[in-house]
Amino acid sequence: MQRVSATRGFARVAPYVVPALDRAVHRLTGGKVLLSARMLPGAVLTAVGARSGLPRRTPLACLPAEGGTWLLVGSNFGRPGHPAWTANLLKNPEAEISWRGRDVPVRARLLTGAERARAWDAVVACWPPYAAYQARVTREIRLFRLAPR
Structure with a gap:
């Protein structure tokens, strides 16, 4: 699956299919399940x-x-523009995440410098296709840390 998710074809289709399926399953399971998880x-x-x-x-x-x-x-x-949710967090960092059936109020912070580099290494170790996404675009992929409020 990692190999497929690093392709340009996946990048064209996934933004429309994956979130829609995730939203539907999340709603049907009372916030306990995401297919992409x-x-x-x-x-x-x-x-x-x-x-x-x-x-x-x-x-x-x-x-x-x-x-x-x-x-x-x-x-x-791995598409050229930043996703809209990143602009939302930059303007309004107070947010909420639904994590394993619990709603958690959080504050988002855009990572930069050495802290971003360490976090980037961690996310690429977890999901190597992120490196392929970064190689495909000229923008620096935004990376946020969410902390409970």
Whole structure:
């Protein structure tokens, strides 16, 4: 599956199929299951839209990290632009994630410098296709740490 997910074809189709399936399964299971979590740990991020001001729910892969935090990778499946949810967190860092059936209020922080480099190594070790995504785009993929509030 990792080999397939690193392809350009997957990047064209996955942004439309994977989140829709994840949202439906998450809703049907009362927040306990995400299909994509069979490959990677997953959560549903609820963040305030940067332009709309409305709550936006986005199923995402995440990596549980030290101190009860989570890492979120704005890979956008290796497509050129940053995913919208990253702009939402930059403007409104107070958010919530649904993690294993629990809603957790969090504060997001964009990682930079050495901290980002260490976190990037961790997410690539967990899911090597992230390296292929980064190699395919000229933008630096945004990486956030979410900490419980």
